[in-house]
Amino acid sequence: MKYGTILVIDDNAAILTAVKICLTGVFERVVTLTSPDKALVTIAQENPAAILLDMNFSLGVNSGQEGMMWLSAIHRKYPDIPIVLITAYADVKLAVRALKNGAADFVTKPWDNDELIRVLKDAIDKAGEVIPLDQLETEHVRKVLNKCDGNMKKAADLLGISRQTLYNKVKASPLTPLRGEGKLRGEGE
Amino acid sequence: MKYGTILVIDDNAAILTAVKICLTGVFERVVTLTSPDKALVTIAQENPAAILLDMNFSLGVNSGQEGMMWLSAIHRKYPDIPIVLITAYADVKLAVRALKNGAADFVTKPWDNDELIRVLKDAIDKAGEVIPLDQLETEHVRKVLNKCDGNMKKAADLLGISRQTLYNKVKASPLTPLRGEGKLRGEGE
DNA sequence: GCCGTTTGTCCAAACATTAGACACACTTGT
DNA sequence: ACAAGTGTGTCTAATGTTTGGACAAACGGC
Numbered sequence: 402m403k404y405g406t407i408l409v410i411d412d413n414a415a416i417l418t419a420v421k422i423c424l425t426g427v428f429e430r431v432v433t434l435t436s437p438d439k440a441l442v443t444i445a446q447e448n449p450a451a452i453l454l455d456m457n458f459s460l461g462v463n464s465g466q467e468g469m470m471w472l473s474a475i476h477r478k479y480p481d482i483p484i485v486l487i488t489a490y491a492d493v494k495l496a497v498r499a500l501k502n503g504a505a506d507f508v509t510k511p512w513d514n515d516e517l518i519r520v521l522k523d524a525i526d527k528a529g530e531v532i533p534l535d536q537l538e539t540e541h542v543r544k545v546l547n548k549c550d551g552n553m554k555k556a557a558d559l560l561g562i563s564r565q566t567l568y569n570k571v572k573a574s575p576l577t578p579l580r581g582e583g584k585l586r587g588e589g590e
Numbered sequence: 591m592k593y594g595t596i597l598v599i600d601d602n603a604a605i606l607t608a609v610k611i612c613l614t615g616v617f618e619r620v621v622t623l624t625s626p627d628k629a630l631v632t633i634a635q636e637n638p639a640a641i642l643l644d645m646n647f648s649l650g651v652n653s654g655q656e657g658m659m660w661l662s663a664i665h666r667k668y669p670d671i672p673i674v675l676i677t678a679y680a681d682v683k684l685a686v687r688a689l690k691n692g693a694a695d696f697v698t699k700p701w702d703n704d705e706l707i708r709v710l711k712d713a714i715d716k717a718g719e720v721i722p723l724d725q726l727e728t729e730h731v732r733k734v735l736n737k738c739d740g741n742m743k744k745a746a747d748l749l750g751i752s753r754q755t756l757y758n759k760v761k762a763s764p765l766t767p768l769r770g771e772g773k774l775r776g777e778g779e
Numbered sequence: 780g781c782c783g784t785t786t787g788t789c790c791a792a793a794c795a796t797t798a799g800a801c802a803c804a805c806t807t808g809t
Numbered sequence: 810a811c812a813a814g815t816g817t818g819t820c821t822a823a824t825g826t827t828t829g830g831a832c833a834a835a836c837g838g839c
Contacts, residue, residue: 481737491682497696500689507686531734533750538723545720548670554785561722566827568787743816755796757818 404525406430406447410437410471411455411487416510420453423514424521437471444479450525451505453517456488456495469495469502476503483524487512539574542567593714595619595636599626599660600644600676605699609642612703613710626660633668639714640694642706645677645684658684658691665692672713676701728763731756 407428411417417433424431432447434440437454444452452475456468472484483505488495496507505524508517542560546567549556557567596617600606606622613620621636623629626643633641641664645657661673672694677684685696694713697706731749735756738745746756 481733491680493680493682493685493696493698496682496685497689500686501695506690507682509682529737531737531748532730533748534727534730535750537726537730541721541723541726544670548718548720552785559720559722561724563828564786565788565829569826741816752797753817754798754819758795 404428404522405450406432407451407453407521408432408434408440408443408447408449409453410434410440411453412436412457413455416455420517423517427518428521437467437475440471440475441478444475444482449482451521451528452482452484453521454484454486456486456499457490469499472499472504473502481528483528485520485524539570542570546571593617593711594639595621596640596642596710597621597623597629597632597636597638598642599623599629600642601625601646602644605644609706612706616707617710626656626664629660629664630667633664633671638671640710640717641671641673642710643673643675645675645688646679658688661688661691661693670717672717674709674713676706728759731759735760 404427407424407430409417409420409424409431410433411420412435414435417435421431421433428450430447432443432449434443440452454468454472454475468486468488472486475482476484480503484503485506485508486496486499486504487508487510489510491509499507505527506520508520542556545560546553546556549559553567553571554564557564560567562570593616596613596619598606598609598613598620599622600609601624603624606624610620610622617639619636621632621638623632629641643657643661643664657675657677661675664671665673669692673692674695674697675685675688675693676697676699678699680698688696694716695709697709731745734749735742735745738748742756742760743753746753749756751759
């Protein structure tokens with residue numbers, strides 16, 4: 402089984418059961434919590450591959466503030482564990498804020514079991530990807546160079562490396578001419 | 591004026607006018623298009639600091655497919671220009687998909703002028719940030735090391751560098767002990 | 780055409796990375 | 810408790826990279 406432990410946090414026991422049934426068989430282990438109070442402790446103990454977090458706890462308060470707070474708290478402490486949010490209140494603003502706060506995905510109730518499984522798997526797969534250091538470097542260098550309209554001196558300065566080093570790096574990877582965003586010096590109009 | 595040109599694309603001329611009035615004075619120049627057909631050409635000419643893109647063109651088709659297509663097309667060609675989406679149909683799935691497809695933000699109609707301005711400014715500010723190369727490197731190294739539970743040999747392998755180099759890098763930046771996600775070797779229980 | 784900036788190129792010194800080696804610590808299976 | 814397997818911390822010597830400084834040539838604005 403490729404996909405490890407998953408932690409599900411929801412204040413509704415019925416939903417917890419339903420999710421557990423849906424996810425058991427796909428994930429090695431499904432741990433549930435009815436409140437996020439002990440989330441950090443449980444995460445430390447179980448080291449889940451992903452977390453499925455409901456956004457509204459404390460009955461009656463449905464603004465999602467609770468869930469957002471926990472999302473931030475968990476994400477700050479465990480930035481490498483993908484957190485998928487789930488909520489009954491399909492609020493676009495909330496969803497956008499959640500994704501910008503580090504959520505891996507956002508699902509609304511009622512959910513589709515297959516979709517939920519796909520979303521969680523995707524989140525885990527994406528979190529597991531590791532980019533080699535020099536690839537990361539090359540990509541970033543090209544992005545900054547692009548932003549500087551090809552001005553190597555400025556780009557080198559922003560990158561915190563010397564002009565010659567940038568020059569050498571660019572020469573070393575002549576790949577991806579990377580069009581767009583203002584012509585590189587010497588390009589005709 | 592710190593914030594440059596902005597390109598607004600919406601098939602509704604009235605909305606285009608309203609947005610233009612709202613944004614003029616805040617941005618140096620507001621360029622409008624009633625159809626995204628010429629978006630790529632216009633972007634090449636105007637080099638906007640951000641793009642505000644409506645999600646439903648071709649009257650009657652409100653699924654947002656049109657807008658999503660254009661989002662992808664523009665983002666692929668100009669990955670450094672932030673694209674803010676705007677739509678009348680507050681669909682969470684659509685918003686999530688848009689953000690995962692590279693949108694900088696997602697706003698629903700009717701919009702709040704101040705919020706729209708804030709969102710666009712934020713998007714531009716964020717796109718303008720440049721991370722120094724060694725900071726990017728250090729962050730990535732620590733993330734991967736963390737994922738490997740502190741196993742330097744494995745981490746070095748994934749990063750594509752030698753074990754000793756990783757060892758030196760870690761020694762060089764003893765910052766951010768970075769707890770969580772499984773104990774590093776030697777940590778007590 | 781002049782002036783400030785940027786490029787392409789070179790140098791030599793300082794620094795980083797590499798494979799290989801080795802003793803030691805730790806985990807695991809028996 | 811032992812041996813096998815793996816990972817660490819440390820070292821070396823060769824190789825490769827980054828650095829500031831320097832300079833002629835090219836470019837852009839005025």
